[in-house]
Amino acid sequence: MPRPDGSRWVDPAPLEVARPRLPWWVLLPWWSLWIVVPTALVVLLVRLAVRLLHRYPLVLLLPAGLVVVRWWGWSVLVLVLLVLVAGVLIWWGLHQVSCWRLVVRPVLSQWRRASVYAFRWRTTMRLANLANRDRGREYLPRLRVVRSEGWRDRVRVRMIPAQSPEAWELRRDSLAHSFGARSCRVRVLRPRVVELDLIHRDPLVRPLSVSVLGGVVDLKRVVVGRTENGKPWRLRLLGSQVLVVGVPGAGKGSVLWSVVWQLAPAVRDGLVRLVGVDPKGGMELGQCPDAFDRVVYDSGPEAVALLEEIAAEVKERAARYRGVRRLWARSGGEPFTVLVIDELADLIAYQPDRQLRERASRAVQTITSQGRAPGYAVVGLVQDPRKEVVGFRHLFTTRVALRLDEPQQVDMVLGDGVRQRGAAAHEISESTPGVAWMKEDGRREPERARAFHVTDSDLARLREYFRPAEVRPFPARPEGVAA
Numbered sequence: 135m136p137r138p139d140g141s142r143w144v145d146p147a148p149l150e151v152a153r154p155r156l157p158w159w160v161l162l163p164w165w166s167l168w169i170v171v172p173t174a175l176v177v178l179l180v181r182l183a184v185r186l187l188h189r190y191p192l193v194l195l196l197p198a199g200l201v202v203v204r205w206w207g208w209s210v211l212v213l214v215l216l217v218l219v220a221g222v223l224i225w226w227g228l229h230q231v232s233c234w235r236l237v238v239r240p241v242l243s244q245w246r247r248a249s250v251y252a253f254r255w256r257t258t259m260r261l262a263n264l265a266n267r268d269r270g271r272e273y274l275p276r277l278r279v280v281r282s283e284g285w286r287d288r289v290r291v292r293m294i295p296a297q298s299p300e301a302w303e304l305r306r307d308s309l310a311h312s313f314g315a316r317s318c319r320v321r322v323l324r325p326r327v328v329e330l331d332l333i334h335r336d337p338l339v340r341p342l343s344v345s346v347l348g349g350v351v352d353l354k355r356v357v358v359g360r361t362e363n364g365k366p367w368r369l370r371l372l373g374s375q376v377l378v379v380g381v382p383g384a385g386k387g388s389v390l391w392s393v394v395w396q397l398a399p400a401v402r403d404g405l406v407r408l409v410g411v412d413p414k415g416g417m418e419l420g421q422c423p424d425a426f427d428r429v430v431y432d433s434g435p436e437a438v439a440l441l442e443e444i445a446a447e448v449k450e451r452a453a454r455y456r457g458v459r460r461l462w463a464r465s466g467g468e469p470f471t472v473l474v475i476d477e478l479a480d481l482i483a484y485q486p487d488r489q490l491r492e493r494a495s496r497a498v499q500t501i502t503s504q505g506r507a508p509g510y511a512v513v514g515l516v517q518d519p520r521k522e523v524v525g526f527r528h529l530f531t532t533r534v535a536l537r538l539d540e541p542q543q544v545d546m547v548l549g550d551g552v553r554q555r556g557a558a559a560h561e562i563s564e565s566t567p568g569v570a571w572m573k574e575d576g577r578r579e580p581e582r583a584r585a586f587h588v589t590d591s592d593l594a595r596l597r598e599y600f601r602p603a604e605v606r607p608f609p610a611r612p613e614g615v616a617a
């Protein structure tokens with residue numbers, strides 16, 4: 135409604151304020167604070183003591199020992215220690231795993247933290263230029279948890295502001311020498327936190343024998359050896375392409391035969407089909423030809439024709455799968471194909487006939503780039519990883535570097551920056567064939583492992599395993615196979 139002075143009255147908007155919600159404890163009577171506050175303090179102190187005891191048992195056991203001496207004397211302390219040691223020994227005898235995890239490892243970790251790392255930390259950080267000063271204040275990387283695993287110490291570090299993990303990677307050697315280790319690797323855990331692996335001995339020095347022939351086959355986790363952490367070395371075949379590189383004698387054969395050994399039950403059941411090309415005239419694959427559905431022992435027209443045949447199959451199956459399935463599954467009723475090429479370079483680089491070379495290269499590229507979904511995996515073995523030799527290394531999603539000659543070759547196989555994180559395949563000892571660094575696409579950290587040693591007598595068993603086998607139709611319900 136217009137007002138006499140010409141202006142209009144506008145109703146104010148209703149006040150929309152939420153009623154304040156007070157925390158419940160504000161409504162308690164004041165005298166209850168006398169109960170609540172001391173209780174909360176006691177709970178906090180107990181939690182702190184438990185955490186400290188768990189993290190730094192030695193530091194807290196020392197004052198406890200002093201209290202025992204003060205009240206009951208040395209003899210009681212010695213008696214308590216003897217009982218403790220006897221208890222631990224009995225525990226160790228009964229169940230090593232739990233005793234190691236709950237007693238020996240924490241004590242060892244504390245001991246090494248106090249005697250090695252805490253002791254030399256400040257000096258080492260300053261001399262290695264990992265500490266810094268600004269406006270009179272010193273910034274020192276913080277030593278966090280130390281976990282000793284016998285063969286290595288895992289040392290967690292909080293970096294100082296404006297520091298990058300590369301600064302630590304560049305000083306790996308000086309850190310290893312300063313802390314008395316054989317080598318050091320750097321792993322990024324999360325922003326500002328890195329973990330140093332200070333290695334004292336190689337847990338992979340002993341050759342590993344293959345497991346019992348037969349059993350469940352999981353194409354996503356084919357166990358071909360053991361990692362340095364003591365876990366199974368699992369190679370993914372379903373949805374992956376594998377390139378294995380190593381100088382002569384590095385143990386490429388052991389990776390290849392470990393794969394065949396693990397796949398054997400599925401091959402015999404007809405669920406997996408092995409196809410092989412061995413340009414070395416059958417020196418390698420000829421040791422167990424019955425495992426292969428098709429195998430060619432040269433790098434000439436026959437080998438190239440086989441590769442082209444597989445490439446055509448890949449395309450045909452991919453066309454059929456389009457819009458139906460994204461990844462091969464056993465329910466599709468067609469076998470998963472593993473193409474093993476023993477000396478890949480002989481086919482795609484050293485082949486004297488240019489046309490054959492190009493045809494072989496095109497076929498292998500087709501299989502590696504399109505084979506994932508229709509169920510085709512390539513396991514390619516090569517000695518020389520240079521670009522002129524294998525120009526399409528990036529198509530292999532899993533790359534295994536056995537012993538190599540030069541650091542640059544490690545970068546070629548595993549990718550840039552992986553060697554700086556510790557994957558020193560050029561430092562693998564000649565006395566440990568089968569030891570390798572593996573890098574999978576999509577996983578930042580490389581893994582160090584050793585393949586099973588498939589001996590001549592193992593190969594004889596493998597030949598025996600396949601000998602009575604007849605060609606079977608694809609099983610409707612395969613037994614003991616997971617994919």
Ligand SMILES: Nc1ncnc2c1ncn2[C@@H]1O[C@H](COP(=O)(O)OP(=O)(O)OP(=O)(O)O)[C@@H](O)[C@H]1O
Nearest residue numbers: 341381382383384385386387388567568585586587
């Ligand atoms: N995982 C392993 N554990 C122990 N010894 C191994 C292992 N792998 C291979 N060896 C031994 O190392 C030697 C060389 O192995 P292998 O022939 O597999 O190497 P390679 O890389 O295939 O060589 P090449 O390129 O000449 O064929 C063999 O005597 C073999 O017994």
